[in-house]
Amino acid sequence: MILSTKNQGISESLTLSIDAKAKKMLSEGHDVIGFGAGEPDFPTPDFIIQAAKDALDQGLTKYTPSSGTLKLRQAICRKLERDNNIVYTPDEIIVSNGAKHSLFNIFQALLNPGDEVIIPQPYWLSYPEMVKMADGVSVFVNTREDNYFKITAESLKKAITPRTKALVLNNPSNPNGSVYTREELEEIAQAAVDYGFFIISDEIYEELVYDGMQHISIASLDERVKNITLTVNGMSKAYSMTGWRIGYTAGPKEIIKVMGNIQSHSTSNPNSIAQYASAVALEAPKDCISGMVREFDKRRKYMADRINSIPLLSCRLPKGAFYIMMNISQTFGKRYGDKQLDGSLSFADALLDSQKVTVVPGIAFGADNYVRLSYAVSMETIQKGLDRIENFIKELI
Numbered sequence: 001m002i003l004s005t006k007n008q009g010i011s012e013s014l015t016l017s018i019d020a021k022a023k024k025m026l027s028e029g030h031d032v033i034g035f036g037a038g039e040p041d042f043p044t045p046d047f048i049i050q051a052a053k054d055a056l057d058q059g060l061t062k063y064t065p066s067s068g069t070l071k072l073r074q075a076i077c078r079k080l081e082r083d084n085n086i087v088y089t090p091d092e093i094i095v096s097n098g099a100k101h102s103l104f105n106i107f108q109a110l111l112n113p114g115d116e117v118i119i120p121q122p123y124w125l126s127y128p129e130m131v132k133m134a135d136g137v138s139v140f141v142n143t144r145e146d147n148y149f150k151i152t153a154e155s156l157k158k159a160i161t162p163r164t165k166a167l168v169l170n171n172p173s174n175p176n177g178s179v180y181t182r183e184e185l186e187e188i189a190q191a192a193v194d195y196g197f198f199i200i201s202d203e204i205y206e207e208l209v210y211d212g213m214q215h216i217s218i219a220s221l222d223e224r225v226k227n228i229t230l231t232v233n234g235m236s237k238a239y240s241m242t243g244w245r246i247g248y249t250a251g252p253k254e255i256i257k258v259m260g261n262i263q264s265h266s267t268s269n270p271n272s273i274a275q276y277a278s279a280v281a282l283e284a285p286k287d288c289i290s291g292m293v294r295e296f297d298k299r300r301k302y303m304a305d306r307i308n309s310i311p312l313l314s315c316r317l318p319k320g321a322f323y324i325m326m327n328i329s330q331t332f333g334k335r336y337g338d339k340q341l342d343g344s345l346s347f348a349d350a351l352l353d354s355q356k357v358t359v360v361p362g363i364a365f366g367a368d369n370y371v372r373l374s375y376a377v378s379m380e381t382i383q384k385g386l387d388r389i390e391n392f393i394k395e396l397i
């Protein structure tokens with residue numbers, strides 16, 4: 001019995017695997033501190049939960065159009081015009097089962113075998129696997145920590161070939177928290193227009209920006225850029241609705257139609273109750289978001305200051321999302337017990353063994369000199385976890 005050769009080559013999501021391992025250890029009674037979380041630790045706002053209850057009471061439990069209800073797609077259009085200065089019509093919107101599903105559908109709709117997708121490195125670990133599943137080829141472009149891990153137009157142009165089909169731009173970024181300025185986006189967009197490839201703009205962390213930074217949707221720059229851009233967003237991060245699984249894509253209607261056909265045969269419609277609640281959420285004031293962002297900001301500053309005070313460790317203060325890439329390269333060559341640290345996997349394993357702290361090895365993001373820590377956990381957890389990390393560093397020889 002021979003299984004699919006292509007799909008046997010798909011890697012497990014290391015972030016989900018580590019989070020599951022931490023939760024399992026917790027359930028077994030271990031005192032584990034988990035920094036792997038990719039979801040806010042805040043509850044879904046009460047008014048959204050009430051909207052879901054209302055939908056149940058109204059009997060909205062049947063199939064919807066496979067690309068999402070008209071009500072939700074209209075709410076998304078209003079949100080994009082209001083918040084992002086981009087005008088779309090409902091037939092240029094598709095609602096999917098989370099932003100991850102939106103991205104999967106995009107790659108399936110765009111790519112032919114051998115098409116190349118440029119991905120800045122460090123990258124969210126699912127991008128290359130999704131490209132692989134669509135028979136595409138990932139082309140990684142290294143970024144510099146001193147530039148907050150942002151791709152430049154110059155480095156982008158060096159990666160372009162006749163087979164380049166798209167660029168993935170995650171802004172704000174997971175795993176490194178970078179946020180692009182308007183000038184940086186304009187230079188990147190001009191390259192895409194000049195060389196004729198698509199921009200896949202993953203904006204799921206749009207609301208989580210700090211230090212006076214402004215999130216700018218690259219599709220808002222001008223009509224030429226809008227016509228080659230697929231903007232991805234969703235409800236998971238801003239509204240703490242990770243389990244509700246609602247994401248969406250805005251883009252040229254011919255691509256959205258292909259994505260809709262794919263979705264109609266693979267998953268049918270997204271959850272009907274979650275769609276109703278999402279439409280309510282998008283039309284409401286953002287008080288629930290601003291309070292969450294203020295708390296993330298406090299944790300962000302504390303975590304960065306604390307990491308930079310620990311010998312052998314360092315980090316940049318991120319400008320968005322809720323992650324920090326901690327530089328661990330100065331620990332390489334050190335030993336913990338009989339284990340030598342020679343990369344992010346050995347660092348993470350030794351830290352878990354020594355202190356019961358989980359971090360995500362940077363090798364999963366194409367950055368082996370780093371590990372990723374999430375500050376989407378309580379301040380008490382952050383303080384306790386960083387105490388343990390400092391103790392771990394003291395144990396190295």
